[in-house]
Amino acid sequence: MxxxxxxxxxxxxxxxxxxxxxxxxxxxxxxxxxxxxxxxxxxxxxxxxxxxxxxxxxxxxxxxxxxxxxxxxxxxxxxxxxxxxxxxxxxxxxxxxxxxxxxxxxxAGPDPEAVAICRSKSAMREAMAATPGLNPLFEVAASADEAVEAARAIGFPVVVKPLDLTGSLFVRRCESAEDVAAITGEVMSLGVYLGHTVTPKVIVEECVLGAEYSAEIVHGKVLGLTEKIGSEPPLFLEMGHIFPARLPAGQEQLLVEKAESAVKAIGVTWGPAHVELKLTADGTDARVIEVNGRIAGDRIPEVVRIASGVDMCRLHMTALLGGAPDLTLNCERTAAIHFLMLQASGHIDAIDGVAEAQALEGVHEVHMRPGVQAGITYEANGSNRDRAAWIIAEGADRDEALGRARAAGEKLVFTWSPVAAAQGA
Missing domain, CATH: 3.40.50.720 (NAD(P)-binding Rossmann-like Domain)
Structure with missing residues (x-):
């Protein structure tokens, strides 16, 4: 057929x-x-x-x-x-x-070598090293001892990351040599994770202490900036996104210039790219945290569409089909994504309140993360996979959009029972 x-x-x-x-x-x-x-x-x-x-x-x-x-x-x-x-x-x-x-x-498509560079945090850092001011201090380590030595040279706190995983998997802020050795040993022992072979190395980076943003890019041009809401240390879970980010003009220009310099340095100048950046503690400079040679995840394209009417998926597909995507973007509204976290472990007996959350003013989506449903047993793994649900809402400004999304999240009720109790039932 x-x-x-x-x-x-x-x-x-x-x-x-x-x-x-x-x-x-x-x-x-x-x-x-x-x-x-x-x-x-x-x-x-x-x-x-x-x-x-x-x-x-x-x-x-x-x-x-x-x-x-x-x-x-x-x-x-x-x-x-x-x-x-x-x-x-x-x-x-x-x-x-x-x-x-x-x-x-x-x-049609991006330079495959450039996209491959984005898949390796060490290759990404090396590609940007020739452009001053893009990278934080960093060093690649092939053992726990090397990672500790690198951390001491860089200065605590540091961030330790696997080279080729995504979703903040096994990314940790480390305050001591013991922290560095522990997470490095964990990464080294992974072997295969989620079906992918994990390189037995880590990258140790300077911890940049300012606010985090991402740049949504097509054909090397920043369309707009997204404000990112992160979890408390030592994890780096993304708990929310707000588009467009509202920043002083000087900081906005700084982030745009850094993001466009980063994709140029790597060579990701065709199609979509998603660049994560953090301001320094005093807000006068910024460093690139990561460059992704793809459209943003986490439903960020949807908040861009809600706030601006511009659909980044359509821009990507237009380029793929040989067209010239319109790269102008104007925002009259603000859209926000709010993520809810699962508790550390347990059996989910019931999830209630979805219809009530969806009915609130300004709410566009109330969505359980795939696999999160009544009847499952869950154990947290310290990554973005621990998020239970996402809510997308719009508003006239940041506070209204985020407030509506969080209010919808409060309507969701997860009923848990201990794993032992669930197994003995």
Whole structure:
């Protein structure tokens, strides 16, 4: 049975959980282009993804997504059925693979070497090192002893990170040599995590103490800045995002210039990029925390759309299809995302209040993180995966938007029981 509805195709390599893949697919369908998702084991994708793509009538096909040769072979076969317009990924772990395959097939996309640099925190730092003022102090370490020595040279507090994970996994602020040794040992022993091989090294960085923001970028130009709300140390969980960020003109210009210099230094000047930055403690300078060669996660594209009317997923897909995306953006409203955290461990017996939260003024989304539902047993892992739900709301300004999102969050009630009690029931 023929499942394709068009003879023009865009292939996506895997899919993130937070909606960007579905948003891109909707736009392509509107343009008469058939999106196809590749996954190593389609049946193993999260049920929420399977549900959403089934509703869109988007096919998910099996392919070894860790093999460029396998993906190219799939695409060559697809080209016998029609025109292959693009190959890409909006998922952090496969954005570099998407760029590699697109380049091999002569399709539009970012420089694959530049996107690959973004996937390694050490390569990213090295690429930016020639531009003064972008990096904090940093050093790569291959053992706990090396990490402690680096931390002492940089000066406490420091931040220790794995080289190639995402979502703040195993990222820790460390106040002492003991803290550094402990988290470094944990990272070194991971081996494979969430299906991905973890490089047995860490990067030790100067802890930049000011407020955090992200720059949402297309084709090397900053469209706008997002204010980020973080958790308390030692974790670096993202607890909220507000767009547009309201800053003094001097600080806004500083962050824009740093972000655009960062993507230029790395070479991510085609398509979307998401650059995280922090101001120094006195607010007079800034350092780049991370450069991602992809569209922002965490539903940030949705708050940009609500606040400005500009859909970053559509901008990305427009570029992929060979068009020139309109990079002008004006905001008359403010939109905010508020995340709720799961407790450390336990069995979720019930989740109530979703309808009441959705009914509040200005609320656009009340969404459980995929996998969070009544009946599961959960144990926290100290990353963004510990977030239970997100709420998106809009308002006339920052305080109104964030206040509405937090008020909606207060309507959600999670009923827990201890794991032992749940297992003995």
């Amino acid at each position: 023929e499942l394709y509805v068009s003879s023009r195709f865009v292939v996506f390599i895997d899919s993130p959980w937070t909606g960007a893949g579905q948003d891109c697919a909707r736009f392509l369908l509107e343009q008469g282009v058939t999106p196809i998702i590749l996954a190593s084991n389609p049946a193993a994708l999260h049920p929420s993804l399977l549900h959403d793509y089934a509703e869109l009538a988007v096919e998910i096909r099996a392919c070894d997504v860790d093999s460029a040769d396998a993906i190219v072979a799939f695409c060559r076969e697809l080209q016998t059925q029609g025109e292959l317009v693009g190959v890409t990924s909006v998922y952090e772990y496969y954005c570099d693979m998407g760029a590699r395959v697109a380049a091999r097939l002569g399709l």
